[in-house]
Amino acid sequence: MDTPCATEISIAIPAIQLAARISKHVLASANKGTIEKAEDLSPVTVADFAIQAYLTKVLSSSFPTDSFVGEESAAALRTNPDLLQRVYDVIHECIDEVSSSSNDNNESQVAIAEVVKRGAPESKEQVCELVDRCGDGGKDGLSADSGRTWVFDPIDGTATFVRGEQYAINVALLEGGKQILSVVACPLLSRKATAPLGNASVFKADDDEDGEEGCIVYAVRGFGAYVRPLFVGQGSGLTMCASESLKRHADGVTVSGLRSVSCWNLLGSGVDDAHKAATERLGVEFPGSDLLGWVPRWVALALGLANMTVWVYKRRDRYAKIWDHAGAMLLFEEVGGMITDVDGKDIDMTKGRKLSANFGFVAAPRSVHHVVLKAVRQTLKEQGKEALLTAA
Structure with a gap:
């Protein structure tokens, strides 16, 4: 692929493939090491820590002057030696599997194996350092002169991940706070999936001919945006293979062609009745595709399984997290989508780990985004929620 980010893609794809192997290794285990974060009681697993440490190591080894932002911190690892040992072990086990299966006569596989090996932490203490390197990243914001920053969500949809349902691994590259590259892995989603898609819509290798x-x-x-299989053939080997260019399916869409993806009745942070009413006001079936994780929702929009989503938080002081959206939003934009907040403002990723300059999301084909935005705002007014349209 001849693009300005060809080198980054050639490293990020093997890296995210290995991250996916880590996730599947943990997913297959009876004990996923699930704990609750002290700050918000949300779940975090061995896979979250291991993938964040691994991605930081492999990408910092390849791009040493770049900075990193990620969801997790290593505080729980430093107080739980058994959990830390499991995180360290699963990274090395998965790297060793890839290294031992690489074909010395296949230059592509050897090159991939070399990339993968860069992510091996040298010690358990380094695992903590790697997690914290991006766990504390971005607090001062990502201004126009902040250079290149990689943003990770190691497991987006941890609650569904532990149930063996849809989840994603998000890797984004920003420069001066602007999205320039997105690479997302969906280990349980086929590129041939059809709508409506739900959390339990799991596609396995034996389902694909x-x-x-x-x-x-x-x-x-x-x-543009592209899609390729995560793994091909037996053994889930790490390979570079042909990618398919995604059509700009959102170009020229009319209101009658809108299809929704949302999260219905699963998260306490959003105004469910407003999401439903605004969508149905447009004559669109709700929820359409119904997914918990934000990154899988952006993927659904990129793949054409939907072409609009609306999200209004219950409070003006509730902000989205950068790792749930950075990069993944670019997938939809590159197929003709437009994304703003509920106030109609562009999404600003320069403020830090939270998108504090924005309130909620309205995403739709560029041709009808203004219609969707108007429907959302009118719905909130009619429901007596005008306070959500006024900055605090």
């Missing part, structure tokens, strides 16, 4: 398993969706700003 070509032996494909999962998918990777990626995009480069100004150069």
Whole structure:
């Protein structure tokens, strides 16, 4: 692929493939090491810590002057030696599996194995350092002169992940707070999936006649979005294979062609009745595709399984997290989508780990985004929620 980010893609794809192997290794275990974060009681697993440490190591080894932002911190690892040992072990086990299966006569596989090996932490203490390197990242914001920053969500949809349902691994590259590259792995989602898609809509390798398993969706700003299998053939080997360019399916869509993806009745942070009423006001079936994780929702929009989503928080002081959206939003933008907040403002990723300059999301084809935004705002007014349209 001849793009400005060809080198980054050639490293990020093997890295996210290994991250997906880590997730599947943990998913197959009876004890996923699930604990609750002290700050918000949300779940975090061995896979979350291991993937964040691994991605930080492999990408910092490849791009040493870049900075990193990620969801997790290592506080729980430093007080739980058994959990830390499991995190360290699963990274090395998965790297060793890839290294031992690489074919010395296949230059592509050897090159991939070399990339993968860069992510091996040298010690358990380094695991903590790697997690904290991006766990504390971005607190001062990502201004226009902040350079290049990688943003990770190691497991988006942890609550569904532990149930063996849809989840995603998000890797984004920002420069001066602007999205330039997105690489997302969906280990349980086929690139051939059809709508409506739900959390329990799991696609396995034996469901696909070509032996494909999962998918990777990626995009480069100004150069389109692409999809390829996560793994191909037996053994879930790490391979570089042909990618399919995604059509700009959101171009020229009319209101009658809108299809929704949302999260219905699963999260306490959003105004469910407003989401439903605004969508149905447009004559669109609700919820359509119904997914917990934000990154799988952006993927659904990129793949054409939906082309609109609306999210209004219950309070004006509730903000989205950068790792749930950075990069993944670019996937939809590169197929003709437009994304603003509920106030109609562009999404600003320069403020830090929270998107504190924005309130909620309205995403739709560029041709009808203004219609969807108007429907959302009118719905909130009619429901007596005008306070949500006024900045605190």
